[in-house]
Amino acid sequence: MSKARIVFCDFDGTITVNDNIVAIMKHFDPPGWEPIVEKILDKSISIRQGVGAMFALLPTSRKEEIVDYAITNAVIRDGFREFVDYCQANDIQLLITSGGIDFFIYPLLKPFPIPTEHIYSNGSSFEGSTIQILWPNPCDEHCATDCGMCKTSIIRSYDSEHYEKIIIGDSITDFEGAKLVDTIFARSHLVDMCKQLDYPYYAFETFFDIIKQLEADPVV
Numbered sequence: 001m002s003k004a005r006i007v008f009c010d011f012d013g014t015i016t017v018n019d020n021i022v023a024i025m026k027h028f029d030p031p032g033w034e035p036i037v038e039k040i041l042d043k044s045i046s047i048r049q050g051v052g053a054m055f056a057l058l059p060t061s062r063k064e065e066i067v068d069y070a071i072t073n074a075v076i077r078d079g080f081r082e083f084v085d086y087c088q089a090n091d092i093q094l095l096i097t098s099g100g101i102d103f104f105i106y107p108l109l110k111p112f113p114i115p116t117e118h119i120y121s122n123g124s125s126f127e128g129s130t131i132q133i134l135w136p137n138p139c140d141e142h143c144a145t146d147c148g149m150c151k152t153s154i155i156r157s158y159d160s161e162h163y164e165k166i167i168i169g170d171s172i173t174d175f176e177g178a179k180l181v182d183t184i185f186a187r188s189h190l191v192d193m194c195k196q197l198d199y200p201y202y203a204f205e206t207f208f209d210i211i212k213q214l215e216a217d218p219v220v
């Protein structure tokens with residue numbers, strides 16, 4: 001029996017050309033966001049703590065501006081529409097596994113036929129005076145990273161006996177997931193990390209590159 005192909009696809013820097021959280025912070029520039037990024041990078045705080053702390057710097061009174069900016073500023077990478085169609089036509093399950101925030105991910109993915117339950121991201125609340133990030137997809141007992149949105153927990157929930165797992169990503173948050181899958185599609189930092197550890201990967205620039213590779217490589 002052949003395995004079912006399943007794709008775990010990152011959003012920021014992968015489906016979109018740029019990182020939307022960084023773009024929001026750079027644009028609205030609330031005092032104190034840059035030291036938080038440094039703490040995330042030197043791992044003195046977790047990604048969950050850092051992302052929560054950065055958005056807590058933004059007043060909910062600017063909600064409309066922030067949401068509008070995020071949505072209009074983002075650019076979808078070439079070939080994504082064709083990739084979604086390719087997955088549908090070939091019975092490949094496509095899951096979006098993103099450490100980004102619902103208020104920009106859902107509107108940006110709306111033009112594509114991806115069921116809501118296949119989109120994993122962080123949530124948000126604009127009820128208080130500053131933006132509060134919600135964490136509906138926490139780490140399981142195998143992950144101690146405090147990811148916020150835990151990609152490895154989602155990947156682990158699909159059993160490797162029945163699924164051929166494919167990850168598409170660009171960054172550190174995809175790297176732990178990349179260790180758990182059969183095939184890695186990488187760009188940017190994820191390429192450097194795969195090279196350092198001698199992980200086999202396919203480099204991609206557009207989703208057309210990924211379609212071409214998947215077509216060339218029949219299901220195991």
Ligand SMILES: [Mg+2]
Pocket residue numbers: 010011012013014169170171
């Ligand atoms: Mg990314």
Ligand SMILES: [Zn+2]
Pocket residue numbers: 138139140143144145146147148149150151152153
């Ligand atoms: Zn985790």
